[in-house]
Every structure is written in C-alpha cells, then in structure tokens.
Amino acid sequence: MNHHEMIRLTALQMAEELRKKTFSSVELTRAHFERIYEIDGTAEAGIHAYLHLNEDEAYAVAAEVDAIRAAGGAEAEQLHPYAGVPIAIKDNIVTIGQPTTAASKMLEGWMSPYDATVIRTIRAAKLPILGKNNMDEFAMGSTTEYSAFGVTRNPWDLNRAPGGSGGGSAAAVAAFMAPWALGSDTGGSIREPAAFTGTVGTKPTYGSVSRYGLIAMASSFDQIGPHARTTADAAALHQLIAGHDPKDATSLRTSWDGLLDAAQNQDLRGMRIGVLDELQGPGFTDEIDRQFETVLDMLRDAGAIVSIVECPNIKYALPAYYLVVPSEASSNLARFDGLRYGNRVVPHEGATAAEVMAASREAGFGDEVKRRIILGTYALSAGYVDAYYSSAQRVRTLVQQDLNKAFEKVDVMIGPTTPTVAVPMGEQVSDPVSMYLDDVVTTPANLAGIPAISIPGGTADHGMPVGMHIQGPAKADEVVYRVAAGLERLIEEATGVPFYDRAPELTAAVTMEGERL
Amino acid sequence: MSDLTRDQIRHLSQLAHLNLTDEELDRVSDELDQIVDSVARVQEAASEDIEATSHPIALTNVFRADVVRGVLSQEEALSGAPEAETGRFKVPAILDEDDR
Helix, strand or coil: CCHHHHHCCCHHHHHHHHHCCCCCHHHHHHHHHHHHHHHCCCCCCCCCCEEEECHHHHHHHHHHHHHHHHHCHHHHHHCCCCCCCCEEEECCECCCCCECCCCCHHHCCCECCCCCHHHHHHHHCCCCEEEEECCCHHHCCCCCCCCCCCCCCECCECCECCCCCCHHHHHHHHCCCCCEEEEECCCCCCHHHHHHHCCEEEECCCCCECCCCECCCCCCCCCEEEEECCHHHHHHHHHHHECCCCCCCCCCCCCCCCHHHHHHCCCCCCCEEEEEHHHCCCCCCHHHHHHHHHHHHHHHHCCCEEEEECCHHHHHHHHHHHHHHHHHHHHHHHHECCCCECCCCCCCCCCCHHHHHHHHHHHHCCHHHHHHHHHHHHHCCCCCCHHHHHHHHHHHHHHHHHHHHHHHHCCEEEEECCCCCCCECCCCCCCHHHHHHCCCCCHHHHHHCCCEEEEEEEECHHHCEEEEEEECCCCCHHHHHHHHHHHHHHHHHHHCCCHHHHCCCCCHHHHHCCCCC | CCCCCHHHHHHHHHHCCCCCCHHHHHHHHHHHHHHHHHHCCHHHHCCCCCCCCCCCCCCCCCCCCCCCCCCCCHHHHHCCCCCEECCEECCCCCCCHHHC
C-alpha cells in the first residue's frame, strides 16, 4: 500500500492494518508528515493547519509500537488496539515537550510542565502525536482567522475559512494530514469546523471527557472532543478519552464503553427524530434548507419517525451564550497578565505591576480576545450584572427545561449545523455580530451540557460541505452516535463513496503556488 | 442602541488591565455597541422567578485526603515563569506602588 492510499484510510482501518502488519506505524507516521510537508504550507500560501510539528517524538512512539508488535508476546498483546495510529492536537491542550500557545502571543513559546489528562491517555495508548493545530486565539472565533500566528484555510476551497475555533484540527483531518484530532468545543468549536470541512466532530456530554489541562475559555461550557472523518472514528476516539478523572471536579462517573458499538449499529427504524421549529428558515440559505429536506427524506425512508418539536426559548440561547461565555472568559483570562502567567512586557524602567499587566495584556491579546474580555467585564460589572449576566443564566435554565421537555418526545434532534456553508476568508472579521450568528445552532448544547455531533450531510452552495447537527439528552452520547452513523451510511449509499473522499485533491502545486488563492 | 459609551469602554478596559489605543477604543466602542444590542434581549425571557443555572450538571464538592502526592518539582513549576530568582517566581513590586 503506498503512502497516498495509507493516509486515506479511516483511523480504525489504519489500526487494523497496523495490527495485521500491512504497514508499520513508522511508515504511517511518515506518510502523514510527507502529506503535511506537501500541502500544509503557511498562512500566506497553504492550509496552515499546524502550528508545531512533533516529528522526533512521533517517530519514537511509532518505532516503539513497531518494535513491540515485531517482538510479539505478552507486551504486544497488551498494546492498545489503536497503538501506532497518529493523532493531532488542538493547541489549547497542554503537552509536555511541545509548545502550547492557544494560538496567542501571550503564550508564544510556552512549554507546559505537565500533560493534560487526555494527552496522558493518548500517550498510554501509544498514539504518535503529529503536532499542534492552529485555532482561533484562546478558542474565541468561528473562522480560525483570529489566530495570532496566521489563518487556516479550508481544504475544500482555499479562499474560504475552515470554521472555528478548531479550524486547524478539522482542516488537518479533512486534508488527510491526520486521521483524527482532539479539539475543544465551547459553543461549536469542534462541530462548526467539522461542518465547514466535511468532517465529523463531536461535543461530548459535559463531564464525559476530562478538562484537566485544557486552557479554559468558559469552564462551564468547554468540552474536549474528537475530530474525525467518520462517525465510527469519532466514537472510537471519544471512547478512548472519556472517563472519570479525579483531577477534574466536573468529571462524571459514567461508563462510556458503548460508543463505538453504537456507531456501528446503524439501524434507524423506529428512532424518534425531532426537528427544531425555531432553527429553520430565516438566516439559513435556501440550499442548506434544501439539503436538510433531502436528509429528512432519507431518514424517513430508513424508518425513522421525524416530527417537529418546539423549544420556544432556544432563540435566546445565542445571546445568553454571548453574555455568559465572555463573563467566564474574562475571569479565566485574568491570570494571563505577565505576572502570574503569560509573556511579560515591561513598558518602562520601574513600571508598576498594574502597568506591566496592562502592557502585557495589550501586547499579548488579539482583537477578538480583547473584545470578549471587555464584554465580559461589562456583563459582570455592578449595575449591569442583573440585566445581562444573571438574565443570561436564567435563560440557561429555560433552554435546559425546553430541551429536557423536547427529549421526552424524541430520541434526538437534527438540523443543519450552520446557517451557511464556509464563509469566504475575511468576510466576518469586520463583522463580529455576523460571525457570532454562525453559532446559533451549536450553542444550546453547550448551555445545557448535552452531547451533539456534526456529520457531513451533502454539499450545497459552491459545492461546499453542509453539516448535519444531531443532539441528544445528557449522557445519551450512544444514541447520538447511532443516528449519526445511520445517516452517514445513507449518505454514502446515495453517492457511492465515503463523504471524505469527495474533498478536492490537493497538491503542493495548488497550495504552495497559490493557484487557487 | 445600548447605553455603552466610549468613556465606559475606556473604564472597562482599565478594569480588565487592557491598554487600548484611541483607534482601538473607537473600533471596540462601535462593535460592542452592536454586540450588546444583539444580546440584550435575554432580558425579555428572564423573569425574576426563574432560577439561574451556572453549570450544566449539578456540582458537588470534591474532597481528597490531605496527603502529599506526585507534584511538579520546583524546577518544573518555574519552567514557564517569565522571570525567576533564587527558586521563586519574580514579579514586579506591588506593595510599594503608591510610593513611586
């Protein structure tokens, strides 16, 4: 099998071929680095999904896995089934031995002295870490144009954004530069880039995956989850990283062992699927609506029971999100002041602590981060806290109640992940309100802590991917995977090829010479 | 329009330890005005009798035995510090700021 064929396998297929010794982990890792060197390029010309490559360590882990498999015996039998399959990591998850910057100048060059719990799990399973992915600074943004180290581009059309904030991870997976990646989702940062890049992304139930070692944006919303090219791959990675962690006080004591099985049970007969009345029509492009209707027909034909459900307060979810998240973010980011954390700027000799803090934060933070810190400070300030922050927290209650009520009638809810396909680069940088509207579908799941997934649901405007968003009740991640996998199968049957194989063929000529830029 | 003024933005940025330039103040004032307008409607839905939710799952205090466990070494803990001196974090003086 040549390198081109190797990287186009799913992560689970790679794992199987490694176990059968069709190829080695070193070969597989090399194939991915070759692909990265061929097409990733820079922010000026290329996809720019990676901020840092971790070659030495990745090859060392791969060689170790190969040696254990070659030796056979008890140690080989104890290897994790996915050992040797490479992975990429969003740059807000801390890793020993590689920079962790959250795409901010504030943390440029910082090396963590400890690993996030998910990274410890990845290392224990011996998955070679290819490198760290680009993102919107401190995970704030819906396009990956707010990275301090330059934009990431969408592999389906280099003139368009890959979505945010995990655009680097999604683009790496979409362009076969990694079979899977870890991201974080505060209001859609895994699911929205999945929708824009034709990949699969999951926001697990809040508390299912440890947040220890994730650089916090909004602690009651953030959740680590998988980026992948198939639902089964996402479920497999989710199952690997899920579980109770004593280092995270919000970690649930729930078993998540059935996720992959659920993703392989694609039977949709009798599944009750709800369509949210409030998240249709205005704001969604006609082509997205049409593609959604096609998907609903497919689900009905497969035996699912589709009905309209109402969540009257869902229209307040996005404004509530954009009040509470900046409030939590302004608090979480207060530690980055050049004194306690972050790069220090001393404006003049004998500068006071306050002057050092202000100069460090001015130099270290980008526009979107500053905007949200000030918005959060405003929402929490005396005189406004009741009108904004407290009201938004009450809306959170209403949204949770609405969703709970809806899930008494249906097993899951489905809709398009985003109102439009991937936006042209630069279009939303000057219009934050428009950018925030991209998150209208995804934010309720974070407000309520419920699981949600985005899978490719076909193509629409300009041949760009459309994401379909499936969400279920808290802890019902299995059900979400089952429906997602069923729909994925229907879409594949309709076209004859896995969706990820429909991505444009990228070559060095396209990405480096800028023919399509 | 919201009642957010340029002076308020300047005050908020000072509270948040952010030095904004005049140009940034102009831009942020316009943008925040629009953002606050678009999010203010949470007040329509949120009557006083509705309980606020701060967290998606019920939280309980987590306790552990007060025993020493694996921790970072002093060297590891200081490895990411902007400045260190004699094994400690070094930060600008705070207590005597008023004397300067």
